Amino acid sequence: MTGRTQRAQGQAPRYWYDGAPAPLFAKLLSGLYAGVTATRRWLYRKGWLQSRHPGVPVVVVGNITAGGSGKTPLTIAIVERLRQQGYKPGVASRGHGREDEAAPLWVDARTDPARAGDEPVLIAAHTGVRLRVDRDRHAAARALVEAGCDVVVCDDGLQHYGLARDIEIEVIDGQRRYGNGRLLPAGPLREPVERGRRCDFRVANVPEGNGEGARAGFGEWPMRLLANKALPLVGGRPCGLEAFAGHRVHAVAGIGNPERFFAMLRQRDIAVVPHAFPDHHDYSEADLEFGSPLPVLMTEKDAVKCRDFLAPSHFSVPVRAELPEAFWVAFIARLQALGSPDESNRS
Incomplete structure (x- = not known):
């Protein structure tokens, strides 16, 4: 399976958030799911579970x-x-x-x-x-x-x-x-x-x-x-995200809502080439081969899974709540x- 196919599979169905009607089969399964989960909650409330x-x-x-x-x-x-x-x-x-x-x-x-x-x-x-x-x-x-x-x-x-x-x-x-x-x-x-x-x-x-x-x-x-710095993943010193302002970067996010990460970088005037992967994606070296020698900024959650094939141009962007x-x-x-x-x- 190619990285592109996996990325496509990692996105939520459009009708969840864009106002489009859900397919009939999804509505039917949703009714079944509602019944199962309601029964489970009831069993815990009654003490049977x-x-x-x-x-x-x-x-x-x-x-x-x-x-x-x-x-x-x-x-x-x-x-x-x-x-x-x-x-x-x-x-x-x-x-x-x-x-x-x-x-x-x-x-x-x-x-x-x-x-x-x-x-x-x-x-x-x-x-x-x-x-x-x-x-x-x-x-x-x-x-x-x-x-x-x-x-x-x-x-x-x-x-x-x-x-x-x-x-x-x-x-x-x-x-x-x-x-x-x-x-x-x-x-x-x-x-x-x-x-x-x-x-x-x-x-x-x-x-x-x-x-x-x-x-x-x-x-x-x-x-x-809040995010204000980028951590080099192979040597080097941390730098502020402003160092990438006005420059193009490859942005990698395998989280539940990748667009949130991309939007955060764009707010800092960073020109983002987005690469969205499924949540909890199991990365391979090929996933980070983008064909152009731009810096790669990724979430910390992605960085921990890419330890074996990182390069000096790869950075993680930590956030704090x-x-x-x-x-x-x-x-x-x-x-x-x-x-x-x-x-x-x-x-």
């Missing part, structure tokens, strides 16, 4: 739409703030797209992303905290507690009801929002919009300059993903109010 608590506070960062919305940068920011407050956080993740999702694994910055998943390796590289990938997130959380963590932060997992949680944070793409408002596959929703409104905090990822139509709605906290200080005050207050989890929830 069990949610288990690891015994320390659990914070879940997730979304109700398919594709990226900024969960990973927010997870990193939460971990860093928790450490500033004296906590010993650990991160639990499924490790989407890894080779053997049935095998639990401890992850650090040197772990092969093929074994761990790209996002867990990126989080480990940024934070250095204990990080466990496991398809069973409760098992991952228990392993973190046994390793000395006193707070578990889940990167994704709003729909993983087997792990009981104390704080839920929904992350929303402030520009694309909920698309056409339909459930998969007729639309981008994993669960109904009402599910997100039941979360403790709702964070809207609003691009710098707000972007066309981007907004944080009522009751939502605005988050901006910025939220109002009032959000952090409210979040820490909510966490401190939890006290010790109810013994009845422990297993």
